[in-house]
Amino acid sequence: MLNVERPYPPLLKIPAYPASPGAREELEIHINELMKLGVLRNKLPFKLYIDACGEGIGAALHQVQIVNDKPYEGPICFLSRQIKPTEAGYGASQIEFLCLVWALDKLHHYLNGSVLGVITDLNAVKSLLNMKTPNRHILRWQIAIKEAEPQIPIEGINITDVGTEFFEEVRESYKQDKNCHILTDLLEKYCKDASLVNSLDDIQKTSYDNGRVHLFDGLLYHMSKHTFVIALCSKMLINPILLEFHDTIYSGYLSEDRTMEKINTCAWWPSWTKDVIEYCHSCDRCQKANKAIGKRF
Template identity: 35%
Template structure:
């Protein structure tokens, strides 16, 4: 096979980059210039007025021109690139700001002189002196630029100009309110000033749009604040209401008051009505708790109107009780009640999963309200994970008898003496207190791993999430 070169009419000496015919007769004597119009290639140049404009390249002359014409005298630009000129007012304002800034004025004098001036250099302060010594500054049309590793940035020193640069590089729609790293890269290519990185970080951390729109990642605010744990049973109690249960009982109760002994972890379930006033709830608390367990020192509950009313406040002031109201959506204070409520609901759900009422083998029915005493007994005779003992044993020193205990009636039981019983009960209380302290430290350690202490200062303006405001 024989390859034969056949000369064409055009592109006999094409440039590999642009693929345009070149009028280089010396390199290619056989090149025949085309009669068709020369089409300009546009590129960017810097003119003497410190502005950027697009000019055309005339292939036949090899000179810069603002355009090109064909044989008929008409312009034939094809790329259609256009750019708005930068405002001379901005550059003029930056030049005027140099005159007001002492360090910039000294730098301008040093850069405009042909010879070094040690006297002027000694007047420069850091970081200006170090940058000038490393030859980082240079002038273009009277404007001061700082030479970086891969790019150069215009120096600005006035606060209004700095704010304009930060606004243009971060808050404009075409900048998108990007993160600190991306905004920092944009600012580094645009302008610079002393300590600009710190000022940029402060600007981004105080950007109102970013604070309102961005999600918060990382650790949540608020380390775990311990509640003073009691030393004796019924010294501190938790109280909360469960609403929305299936109506039951003779009075068609639809709510339940949960009272928890924080020392022994025992639970009391008292049925009530949701719409009951404080006058109705006070005797309920008095007849079932105070009459049998005494007056608690601290009552922990949510900010319910039942507790904040004048009647409850006056009642517990006379009894010497100190209220310790918890904050809404602060589960560290009401977490004990929440776990009790969840356990109670789980037990009730198992007995009422197949209907509104539970029927035994004899047809006897139980609704949710009539099952509350059995739920209370079941929980108080079950071992607690914190104390390692049953709430009834820690509180009373003995467990109530259950039907299953009658199976052990033939087993010999050694009854302790009075002193031995007291020692056994005291040992159980000491063990429970030790377990509570260990559980408290363990819970704090786990909580603090995912939370941090807020760094707010007095007088700071803090944005508050409105997610749970309507639920408070």
């Protein structure tokens, strides 16, 4: 029988809290408050938060309402879905733009006649909305948004600062890494300097020669058959990725294969498969669990 009063081990680190019925009841209160949806007010403006990843897209519709004589922003509804097989090849900016179009279509009953502000963490959404020579997907989505605007005035697309600190650290790390610095120069200046290309390490040189490395907004992206993900080079940035996709409560100490599968949709660095294997093998919790069930690794 599961003891619901016993805290999950990673939560025992910092800050500590007492394992008691009172703590459980307080936790239930906080969870219920977080999940409480607001009552729709048609005359008030809406905020639409959108986000996407390699596996799905999601949106949250918010409103700022007066609660106890104070302005309070709360959720009205949440929606999400998985990425379809036909959408798996889209880039990060296309997926985010698709998320906006899909959310407007699903929420038009809420939004008709109301002013809407869109909040995203990807600056490229603005560029795609105003692109002069779009491909067929972007053109179709642009038309869908233009058709929706008379009924749903979009007052602007705001770029949140979520993750901007991380991306700035990635850009700074490129300056300290020989290969990333060379790749950035080659792609930024569209130069074909053979001596620069030959000075790359074998893995990076192969990726560059095969057209797998791209530069967007100062960030390097690595393309494979099924993924298009950010390239990392600093251990200070790689270690949190390994921790997030293996150790945290959201991952639950996934197996080696599942950890690789998750990281493959998020980031790339030259030795990523080797690092994932070593990280999983060095995990005390995994080794104890494997020993208990007789697995070698």
